[in-house]
Amino acid sequence: xxxxxxxxxxxxxxxxxxxxxxxxxxxxxxxxxxxxxxxxxxxxxxxxxxxxxxxxxxxxxxxxxxxxxxxxxxxxxxxxxxxxxxxxxxxxxxxxxxxxxxxxxxxxxxxxxxxxxxxxxxxxxxxxxxxxxxxxxxxxxxxxxxxxxxxxxxxxxxxxxxxxxxxxxxxxxxxxxxxxxxxxxxxxxxxxxxxxxxxxxxxxxxxxxxxxxxxxxxxxxx
Amino acid sequence: xxxxxxxxxxxxxxxxxxxxxxxxxxxxxxxxxxxxxxxxxxxxxxxxxxxxxxxxxxxxxxxxxxxxx
Numbered sequence: 001x002x003x004x005x006x007x008x009x010x011x012x013x014x015x016x017x018x019x020x021x022x023x024x025x026x027x028x029x030x031x032x033x034x035x036x037x038x039x040x041x042x043x044x045x046x047x048x049x050x051x052x053x054x055x056x057x058x059x060x061x062x063x064x065x066x067x068x069x070x071x072x073x074x075x076x077x078x079x080x081x082x083x084x085x086x087x088x089x090x091x092x093x094x095x096x097x098x099x100x101x102x103x104x105x106x107x108x109x110x111x112x113x114x115x116x117x118x119x120x121x122x123x124x125x126x127x128x129x130x131x132x133x134x135x136x137x138x139x140x141x142x143x144x145x146x147x148x149x150x151x152x153x154x155x156x157x158x159x160x161x162x163x164x165x166x167x168x169x170x171x172x173x174x175x176x177x178x179x180x181x182x183x184x185x186x187x188x189x190x191x192x193x194x195x196x197x198x199x200x201x202x203x204x205x206x207x208x209x210x211x212x213x214x215x216x217x218x219x220x221x222x
Numbered sequence: 223x224x225x226x227x228x229x230x231x232x233x234x235x236x237x238x239x240x241x242x243x244x245x246x247x248x249x250x251x252x253x254x255x256x257x258x259x260x261x262x263x264x265x266x267x268x269x270x271x272x273x274x275x276x277x278x279x280x281x282x283x284x285x286x287x288x289x290x291x
Contacts (some may be wrong), residue, residue, distance in 0.1 A: 014266060014269065018266070021265070022259075074246060175266050201276065205279055205280060211287075212286050212287060216290070
């Protein structure tokens, strides 16, 4: 990953944190200033989804070409994605506590996101339980594709079908109708981009560490 | 010499205290609007720390990679 990209992401995120805290936001009842959480809580989820997309991309590439490096890449992206998802859950619980009345509301999107995270946690359990490298890579690549396929309906489809308090679900309008001022997009989309690049950077760091460990292990055997 | 320095310090502090009590213009921006700018700075410091940490880790990994080559 190029240094320029890292610095771009950092500049974007500095802008996001200044503008996100200081710029005018729509004055809405109940939400009040917490509407700003859109700039900080939601990018965690968007970041997680994008990192999982990258993870399943490498999983599929592994299944096609059997390159061991792709398996390590898929694992690194899934790991960083899960970290983002956990941050999303915790920030969401805090937000829900003050706007919906309790941290866990049984909201379908909240439940779906929690289940999706559990599905991905099982991915790491699976990886940890297979000794043979090739077998682990193949099994976890297949499971990775399944996990991604499970996450999409859990987060994006089911909440839309039932009633959910999240915007864009169950008859609630999403971004483009009245509840989201178009001004907010100028902070929200950069926030998503910035955090995704930082997540990508973190995933590459993990990948490189794993490669170093691999090389050291090889040397020990040789 | 030391006495002189102490005297100057005393005068300086007295003047400072006198100014603080008057209604002159001060750098009040950080105290305006419910001190929101303070929290913006705090968050920026946390963010900067996080990124510096990532850069340092990046550099350490680079060094390890170079050693393994």
